[in-house]
Amino acid sequence: MxxxxxxxxxxxxxxxxxxxPRQAGKSTLLKLHYPDGVWVDLLKADEFRRYVAxxxxxxxxxxxxxxxxxxxxxxxxxxxxxxxxxxVHWLIENRxxxxxxxxxxxxxxxxxxxxxxxxxxIRYEMRGLTAxxxxxxxxxxxxxxxxxxxxxxxxxRPRQLLDAYIADYLREEVAAEGLVRNLPAFSGFLDxxxxxxxxxxxxxxxxxxxxxxxxTAKSYFDILTDTxxxxxxxxxxxxxxxxxxxxxxxxxxDVGVVNRLARRGELERGSDVYGKAFENxxxxxxxxxxxxxxxxxxxxxxxxxxxxxxxxxxxxxxxxIEAKSTANATRKxxxxxxxxxxxxxxxxxMVVCLEPRPRRTDDGIDIVPATDFAHRLWQGDIA
Numbered sequence: 001m002x003x004x005x006x007x008x009x010x011x012x013x014x015x016x017x018x019x020x021p022r023q024a025g026k027s028t029l030l031k032l033h034y035p036d037g038v039w040v041d042l043l044k045a046d047e048f049r050r051y052v053a054x055x056x057x058x059x060x061x062x063x064x065x066x067x068x069x070x071x072x073x074x075x076x077x078x079x080x081x082x083x084x085x086x087x088v089h090w091l092i093e094n095r096x097x098x099x100x101x102x103x104x105x106x107x108x109x110x111x112x113x114x115x116x117x118x119x120x121x122i123r124y125e126m127r128g129l130t131a132x133x134x135x136x137x138x139x140x141x142x143x144x145x146x147x148x149x150x151x152x153x154x155x156x157r158p159r160q161l162l163d164a165y166i167a168d169y170l171r172e173e174v175a176a177e178g179l180v181r182n183l184p185a186f187s188g189f190l191d192x193x194x195x196x197x198x199x200x201x202x203x204x205x206x207x208x209x210x211x212x213x214x215x216t217a218k219s220y221f222d223i224l225t226d227t228x229x230x231x232x233x234x235x236x237x238x239x240x241x242x243x244x245x246x247x248x249x250x251x252x253x254d255v256g257v258v259n260r261l262a263r264r265g266e267l268e269r270g271s272d273v274y275g276k277a278f279e280n281x282x283x284x285x286x287x288x289x290x291x292x293x294x295x296x297x298x299x300x301x302x303x304x305x306x307x308x309x310x311x312x313x314x315x316x317x318x319x320x321i322e323a324k325s326t327a328n329a330t331r332k333x334x335x336x337x338x339x340x341x342x343x344x345x346x347x348x349x350m351v352v353c354l355e356p357r358p359r360r361t362d363d364g365i366d367i368v369p370a371t372d373f374a375h376r377l378w379q380g381d382i383a
Contacts, residue, residue, distance in 0.1 A: 001028075002025075002129060002133045002134060002150060003133060004025060004029050004126075004133055005130060005132055005133055005288070005292045005378070006029065006124060006126055006127075006292050007292070008029070008030075008033050008100070008124065009098075011033075011034050011036070011037065011070060011071060011072040011098075012068075012069050012070040012071060012072060012098050013098060014098055014122060015088075015092055015097075015098045015099045015100075015101075015121045015122075016099075016100060016101070016121050016122040016123065016124055017078075017101045017102075017103070017106070017121050017122070017123045017124065018030065018100060018101065018102045018103075018124045018125075018126060019102075019103055019104070019105070019106060019123065019124070019125050019126070019228060020104065020125055020126030020127065020228060021104060021126075021128070021149075021227070021228045021229060021253050021254065022104050022165070022168065022169065022173070023149045023150070023151060023152070023165065024126045024127060024128055024149060024150075025126060025129075025150050026076075026102050026104075026126045027076055027102065028150075029126065030074050030076070030100055030102060034071075034072040034074055034100065036071060037071055037072040037073065037074045037100070038062070038065075038071055038072070038073045038074065039074050039076070040058065040073070040074065040075045040076065041076045041077070042075065042076060042077040042078070042080040042081055043076060043077050043080075048080055048081065051081045051084060052080075052081050052083075055081065055083040055084050055086065055087055056087060058084055058087045058088070058091075059087045059090060059091060062091060062095070062097065063095075067091070067095040067096075067097055069095070069096045069097055069098065072098055072099070072100050073091075073097055073098065073099045073100070074099070074100045074102065075088070075099060075100070075101050075102065076102045076103075077102065077103055077104070078101040078102060078103045079103040079104070079105050079106065079107075079177075080103075085101075088101070099121070101121065104173065104227060104228060105173065105177070105226055105227040105228065106226065107177070107179065107223065107226035107227060125228070125291055127148070127253065127284065127287070127288040127291065127292075128147065128148025128149050128150070128153075128253065128254050128284065129143075129148045129149070129150050129153055130148070130284070130285055130288050130289070130374075130378070131143070131285060131371075131374030131375075131377075131378070132285075132289075132374065132375075132377070132378030134153075138371070138374065140281070140370055140371065141267075141269070143255070143281060144255060144267050144274065144277040144278060144281060145158065145256070145259065145266060145267050145277075146158040146256050147162065147254040147255050147256020147257060147259070148253075148254050148255065148256070148284060149165070149254055149256065152165070152256055158256060159260065162256050162257060162259070162260040163260060165257065166190070166257060166260060166261065169227075169229065170183065170186070170187060170190075173227050174186060174223065174227075179223050179227075180220070180223065182212075185210060185211065185212055185216075186220055186223075188209075188210050188211075189206065189210045189212070189217065189220045190261055191261050191262070192206050192209045192210050193206065193220075193221070193224065193230070193250065193252075193261075194252065194257070194258045194261030194262040195262050196250060197250065197251060197252050197255075197258045197262070197276065197280060198249060198250075198251055198276055198279050198280055198283070199249060199250075200235075200247040200248065200249050200303075201221065201247050201248060201249065201250050202247065203217050203218050203221075204217075206221075221250065224250070224252075225250075228253055229252060229253055229254075229257070230250050230251060230252045230253055231250070231251055231253060231287065232248045232249070232250060233248060233249040233250070233251055233283065233299065233300065233301055233312075234248045234298070234300050234301075235247070235248065235249075235300060235301055235302070235303055236300040236301065236302045236313050236317075237300070238316070238317075249301060251280055251283045251284075251287075252280065253284075255277045255280040255281060255284070258277070258280065259273075259277065264277075269325065269327075269354065270325075274325050275324070275325040278323055278324075278325035278370075279311060279323040279325075281323075281370075282311070282312065282321065282323035282352050282373075283299075283311075283312065283323075285373075285374060285377060286299055286312055286314070286321070286377070286383070287299055289377055289378065289383055290314075290383065293380075293383075295383065297314050297315040297318075297383070298314075298315065299312060299313075299314055300312070300313050301313065302320065302336075302340055304339070308335065308336050308339050309336055310322055310336040310337055310340050311323050311336075313340075313347075314383055317344045317347045318347070318348065319347070319348045319349075319350065319382070319383060320337055320340055320347050320348070320349050320350070321349075321350045321351075321352060322334075322336060322337055322350070322351045322352070323352050323353075324351055324352070324353045325353065325354055326353050326354060326355075327353070327354045327355055327356070328355065329351050329353050329355060329367050333351060333353070334351065334361065334365055337349040337351070337365055338363070338365075341363075348366075349364065349365045349366065350365065350366045350367075350368055350373075350382070351365060351366070351367050351368065352368050352369075352370055352373045353367060353368070353369065353370065354369065354370060355367055355369055356369060357369065358372055
């Protein structure tokens with residue numbers, strides 16, 4: 001079992017939402033953190049039927065047991081019965097109870113106009129495994145091939161589990177929740193979107209590939225991000241000496257899912273698809289670190305109209321990072337960072353790569369091996 005980096009409040013001190021993709025480890029973390037909590041599991045068919053028919057049962061049952069503000073009340077898969085949130089609101093206000101509200105998507109909750117507790121609940125997000133959580137046993141090649149979901153990362157049969165994960169997502173997350181009318185079209189969209197992982201999104205091109213309208217394609221991307229299967233990376237927006245350009249990029253939350261959807265097969269070092277997966281991993285580590293450490297920083301990418309770009313910038317140009325799956329970082333790999341420094345002198349610059357040892361160029365660019373990057377990041381020495 002892995003020690004997760006996401007810190008949750010002590011029992012009875014705070015109400016919060018915990019969102020995250022399926023199988024990221026949300027329920028496991030909650031059970032470990034609140035072993036004496038009151039548990040409502042809406043994945044159980046009988047629990048779901050009871051509460052969807054009579055949401056007030058939650059209030060009545062907690063009242064009958066004698067509300068104990070020191071015990072966290074955990075509701076798993078809260079998006080399945082959004083009406084429970086009215087009862088949660090009442091119990092917070094009138095009984096001082098604290099809730100952990102866990103789910104894989106807030107889309108159904110928002111779409112139904114459900115009570116989101118009016119700012120009374122903090123939002124946390126769970127990600128797949130990070131290198132910091134795996135520790136010294138972290139295997140980069142395994143992560144890029146298997147993905148970051150704990151059960152699949154450790155599995156000897158990741159392909160079958162990933163296929164089942166994608167099928168369950170389509171059946172239980174998309175179809176069962178009524179998120180789309182045309183499931184075959186959405187399934188084809190998933191395949192096309194996976195091919196764009198880490199690239200600026202062109203709605204028109206994706207729509208044409210999938211045989212749907214532009215607005216429909218945009219709504220499909222909204223579903224991906226609302227269900228936390230993917231995340232946007234915006235372009236850096238503060239005006240510099242030159243006009244910056246570029247649509248936001250989309251990164252899938254799990255590179256294993258991308259591999260299966262894009263039919264990449266086994267990833268080998270030196271291949272283009274390995275490089276794409278490597279960039280996804282660097283994004284995963286950076287975005288998880290910023291989220292888990294609650295940093296008030298934006299992660300973005302930087303690009304000029306000429307096409308020169310830098311993969312990731314943190315904050316107001318505090319740090320710029322290129323992800324290059326090369327064992328020999330040369331001048332061509334440093335071009336974006338050097339151009340960026342002309343616009344923003346003093347920015348700290350780094351290339352995360354597969355070189356065996358760290359080094360620094362004459363103009364101050366740090367060349368950092370992937371494993372060193374992960375270790376230093378979670379030690380707090382980078383961001």
